[in-house]
Amino acid sequence: MKINILRRITLAVAFLAVVVGLVLNAGTGTFSSFGWQAIAAICPLGVLESFVASRTIFPRALIVLVVTAVFVIIFGKAFCSWLCPVVPLRSLLRVKTWKALLKHKNGKEVNAQIRVNPTDISADIPTDVKTPPTCKHCSGCASQRTKLDSRHLILGGTLLSAAVFGFPVFCLICPIGLTFGTVILLWQLFGPNEVGLALLLYPALLVLELLVLRKWCVKFCPLGALLSLLSLPNRLFRPKVDSSQCLRMKGVDCSVCIDACPEEIDPHCQQDLHDCSKCGLCAEKCPASAISIPFRQKNSSKSVLP
Ligand code: SF4
Ligand code: SF4
Incomplete structure (x- = not known):
């Protein structure tokens, strides 16, 4: 099987796992904190933001951070291509993708x-x-x-804003958070809770971010910056x-x-x-x-x- 197809399947399965968890009310969470009961993979950036916002180091979160760091040292930034939902979303918003699909449909060469x-x-x-x-x-x-670039500046700003305001400010505009926030709101449409304006606001902000900041992953993403630093010792794959x-x-x-x-x-x-x-x-x-x-x-x- 082509690696690109395998990657797409992995992305879809990971995304569906979150959706199924929501639908069945299984409490598996989203990518910001995904897991089962006491075992959870928490977003390492969210963990760092919580540490600096509360000026406290929570032992359980620290263990998760260390486990994540070991995972990143072994697999590098694989999360960015194999699990992050922002990658297919960005691709969907690109004219190039649609042109390629149309060409493919018409039997023309797209490679x-x-x-x-x-x-x-x-x-x-x-x-x-x-x-x-x-x-x-x-x-x-x-x-x-260079090892430090614009993403690392934004990573610094993310941690500074959490320290100044006392809560993880970046999480409010994180495209991964907005993606799953939208999924949760869509699901709530079928429940008794009022959804309100957030259902328009979340996807609008997400699309705006990905359209305006076209190079989000390589120029702006603070999670990518953190993973890039953690994967400096990575030599595998x-x-x-x-x-x-x-x-x-x-x-x-x-x-x-x-x-x-x-x-x-x-x-x-x-x-x-x-x-x-x-x-x-x-x-x-x-x-x-x-x-x-x-x-x-x-x-x-x-x-x-x-
Ligand atoms: S260098 Fe790495 S990220 Fe770039 S195309 Fe090759 S495998 Fe993908
Ligand atoms: S530069 Fe070399 S390695 Fe890269 S695509 Fe061309 S032939 Fe392949």
């Missing part, structure tokens, strides 16, 4: 294609080159994305580029993997890979099958070069 001019390809380059391919889109790995197969080594200006990456990273750049959300898209789209990911079966090499 990213690189335009290779055979005369650009240097035939002399040996295929067993040991040097790693250089990043065409930066002036060297050292100048790639990283994509690996086979230099001997990469088209860049053959003189082709290929950037299919970068264009496919939802985290906007270049899988060739080791410094950025702590931000990898293990989606596997780079490996799936690479026209030369030069990228492998441990949990994904590698495609047989595609022939793109003459």
Whole structure:
């Protein structure tokens, strides 16, 4: 099964688990605090906000935070691609997605294609080159994305606002919270409780955030920032580029993997890979099958070069 399909199924199953929990009144909660009775996975950002807002460290929440940190060290930012409901929502709000769906319906090619001019390809380059391919889109790995960026500033602001106002302010506008808030309100429509204006306000705010802050995940999300910091020691499930197969080594200006990456990273750049959300898209789209990911079966090499 293609990794992209598996990812979509996981996203749908996780989302449905929350909805079923609500419908059956099973008390499983939402992604902000999902679990069963005393066992719960609480949002690590929410935990940190509660600590600074109340100026108290709750032992149970601290245990959850440590368990989350261990999970992130093993699986990196996999939550962002495999569980977060904001990813499919953002995709639904993109014109590009609808255009691709329409093209697909009309039987046209939708996969990213690189335009290779055979005369650009240097035939002399040996295929067993040991040097790693250089990043065409930066002036060297050292100048790639710094470990701290705009998301970390927002993470700082999130914690500061919780300390100043004494409650987790960001949770009021968190897109994940707004998504499940909307689901809860929709469900309450069938119950005895009044829903009121919130049913309009939550989805409107959510759509506005995702439309205005188009690059939410890579530029603004404080949870992504926190996961990115926690996943600095992560070394597992990283994509690996086979230099001997990469088209860049053959003189082709290929950037299919970068264009496919939802985290906007270049899988060739080791410094950025702590931000990898293990989606596997780079490996799936690479026209030369030069990228492998441990949990994904590698495609047989595609022939793109003459
Ligand atoms: S998509 Fe594949 S061939 Fe192209 S630059 Fe990335 S790893 Fe190399
Ligand atoms: S580097 Fe590859 S696996 Fe990692 S987030 Fe980007 S596209 Fe997904």
